[in-house]
Structure formats: C-alpha cells, structure tokens
Amino acid sequence: MKSILVEIQCDCGFHTYRKSETLVLSDFEVDIRKALMENTYFTIRCPRCGKEIIFLHPFAYVDKKHHFIILLKPKQAFCEDDHHLYHEDTRSRKRIVFDPKTIKEKLCILEDDFDDRVIEIMKEKLRLQLERQGREIVDIVYQDRHEDSLWFLVNQEPLAVLYENYQSIESSLEKEKYDRYLAIDGQWAKAWLALHK
Numbered sequence: 001m002k003s004i005l006v007e008i009q010c011d012c013g014f015h016t017y018r019k020s021e022t023l024v025l026s027d028f029e030v031d032i033r034k035a036l037m038e039n040t041y042f043t044i045r046c047p048r049c050g051k052e053i054i055f056l057h058p059f060a061y062v063d064k065k066h067h068f069i070i071l072l073k074p075k076q077a078f079c080e081d082d083h084h085l086y087h088e089d090t091r092s093r094k095r096i097v098f099d100p101k102t103i104k105e106k107l108c109i110l111e112d113d114f115d116d117r118v119i120e121i122m123k124e125k126l127r128l129q130l131e132r133q134g135r136e137i138v139d140i141v142y143q144d145r146h147e148d149s150l151w152f153l154v155n156q157e158p159l160a161v162l163y164e165n166y167q168s169i170e171s172s173l174e175k176e177k178y179d180r181y182l183a184i185d186g187q188w189a190k191a192w193l194a195l196h197k
Contacts, residue, residue, distance in 0.1 A: 002023045003019055003020070004021075006019075006020045006055055008044055010049060010051060011051065012046060012048050012049040013048070018044060018055070022057065022060065023059075023062070024061045024062065025062050026066075027065065036103050037107065039100075039104055042055055043055075054101075056073075058072070061103070062086070066110055066113060067092045068093040068094075068095065069095070069181075070095050070096075070103060070107070071094070071095065072098070078181075083180045090179065091178065092178055093116070093176065095110075096182065096183050102185070108143070108144065109142050112145055114142075114166070115176075117184050118166055119166075120184055120185060120186060120189035121169050121192060121193065122150070122166060122169060123152065123186065124186060124189035124193055127140055136155075137154065138155050139153075140154050148163045148164075149163060150163060172196070
C-alpha cells in the first residue's frame with residue numbers, strides 16, 4: 001500500500017482531503033476490494049449538500065492469484081511510461097481503466113479467469129443483436145458464470161449467453177503478450193469487430 005491525500009472539492013464549496021491508496025495488493029487489502037465492488041472507494045458524500053462526489057487519482061490494483069493488474073488513471077494522464085509498471089510480470093494481464101465505476105465489472109471478469117477481450121466482444125455482439133430487434137440498450141454488464149452460461153445485466157435485466165459463444169470468440173483471438181496496459185472496453189470491441197467482419 002502507498003497512501004496519498006486526495007484533495008476533494010464539491011460544487012457547493014465544501015473542501016476536504018481524503019486518505020487514499022495508490023497501490024493495492026489484493027491479498028492484503030480485502031476492505032479496499034469490497035469498497036471497489038460496492039463502487040464506493042472513489043466516492044465521498046458531501047456533508048454540506050449531500051451530493052456524491054467521484055474523485056480520481058492514479059491507482060494500481062494487483063492480483064497475483066488471478067494474474068492481473070488494473071491501472072486506473074485519468075485518460076489524459078496515461079502515458080508510455082505507465083507500461084513500465086510491473087513490466088517484468090509477463091504472467092499478468094495488464095489493463096488500464098479511466099472510470100472508477102468500471103473497476104467492479106473488470107474485477108468480476110478477471111477474477112472469474114475470463115479474457116475480458118472476449119467478454120467485451122460478446123457484449124458488443126449482444127448489443128448489436130438486441131438493437132436489431134428494436135431494443136434500446138443503455139448498458140450491458142457482465143455478472144458471472146453459472147454452469148454452461150455467462151450472465152449479463154442488460155439495462156438491469158438478467159440475460160444468459162451460452163458459454164460456447166465465449167469459447168468460439170476466444171479461439172479467434174491472438175494470444176496476448178501481457179507486456180502493455182490495454183484499455184479493453186466497448187470502444188475496443190467495436191474496433192475489433194470492424195476489423196474482423
């Protein structure tokens with residue numbers, strides 16, 4: 001763990017500082033993992049007006065058991081030097097996320113030992129299929145695997161997709177090298193599908 005003080009300011013004028021961590025090792029900081037899963041780690045409620053404030057600072061979450069590292073940074077602050085963080089670890093997936101609200105889903109996917117590239121492609125294919133059926137899709141979020149199905153929340157409603165769909169997509173992807181941090185999200189999946197029609 002490496003602690004910092006984060007300056008937080010609300011639109012109403014309230015100003016404070018909050019102690020936060022920039023490096024979290026999953027084996028030792030279970031309380032931080034719980035807060036990440038509850039989407040509360042990067043939020044604070046203003047004591048003056050009650051508004052929820054989301055704050056962001058460079059943050060690395062290292063999970064040696066499941067072999068992944070998630071780096072959270074503002075998009076404009078991500079740079080080539082960031083790829084040197086844990087560069088020697090060639091067994092771990094390295095991911096960059098720019099929004100603290102996306103960490104929960106990323107943790108669920110990677111802790112379930114899935115390739116998040118495949119999950120994002122599945123989500124995009126599902127979005128396209130449902131939109132062709134005339135449905136307006138706000139969001140699709142991976143939940144978990146149960147027996148032979150992967151479960152997603154589509155506009156907060158559960159929907160199952162057969163695991164064989166995952167396997168089919170996985171077999172079409174190149175093996176990952178784990179030497180760089182990748183932003184694997186919906187935009188990445190759209191670009192991949194455009195190249196692999």
